[in-house]
């Protein structure tokens with residue numbers, strides 16, 4: 001390891017397709033998914049729908065599109081949606097709920113991206129003359145800016161059922177739902193049964209090069225399919241990339257617990273420094289969020305220094321840094337990465 005061959009912990013999206021995945025792609029049977037359909041895409045969609053116990057799934061280019069289609073297909077302009085103030089849909093999706101769906105975002109507060117029914121209650125607005133009626137709740141599991149946190153299942157069920165009882169639909173941003181499954185042993189279909197739609201990413205921990213899916217019952221997926229076309233997200237011989245996603249689902253889910261072990265190992269090593277404060281309750285999955293304590297340089301400047309020592313991590317605030325474990329990172333590498341961070345901090 002050195003600055004020319006760094007250990008890349010910036011994100012679990014930096015992975016390269018392995019040889020077997022590339023072979024699956026090369027051999028995929030494809031068709032025009034916008035005309036008669038692409039058999040490999042259809043097979044993937046059926047597999048994903050089945051995994052989540054829903055009627056249908058839609059293969060889309062990105063997690064952002066899956067989330068935004070969920071919002072577009074389940075709201076009307078001038079309605080409001082409830083989501084956490086640090087949720088991906090609010091924080092990283094370019095203001096799309098306002099631009100694409102014409103909805104307002106009511107922002108829930110809570111530690112690590114997680115909140116309870118009191119927040120839903122506080123933000124909920126009835127369908128009445130003065131209001132933007134609240135029609136959709138978005139929950140994120142695992143929660144990215146919450147440090148890869150997992151919703152406690154009881155609280156998740158309570159919040160989702162509470163929202164549904166009040167007539168809202170519920171969308172689960174499950175870009176990293178497979179990390180939640182690996183961390184808890186709670187299956188995809190169990191998380192899915194309490195919500196109306198789920199988005200999941202094949203290009204995060206599962207290691208596929210491209211693609212996400214939106215999962216739900218037939219009418220909502222039919223509506224999403226039309227909006228996907230509207231946004232330019234319908235793809236032709238998409239079986240080439242769907243085959244990589246299918247490979248990833250079958251081969252890369254079980255190993256996610258290795259990433260979680262590596263994240264723990266990394267946190268343990270760097271947490272020994274008095275200049276590092278690991279965020280409370282972190283790591284729960286494959287991410288380590290930590291603050292630099294008593295450091296005169298900013299997190300961004302320190303990330304440059306870490307890079308010179310051969311470790312790539314991302315600044316997530318003036319003092320906060322994020323490190324993410326993924327399928328290219330071995331036990332040995334995570335140990336050297338941790339030691340390099342310690343050396344750079346001089347402790």
Ligand SMILES: *Cc1c(COP(=O)(O)O)cnc(C)c1O
Nearest residue numbers: 062063064065088140144173175
């Ligand atoms: C990565 C991510 C997405 C989707 O991101 P894309 O880059 O658009 O695929 C959605 N939600 C969460 C929580 C994410 O971490």
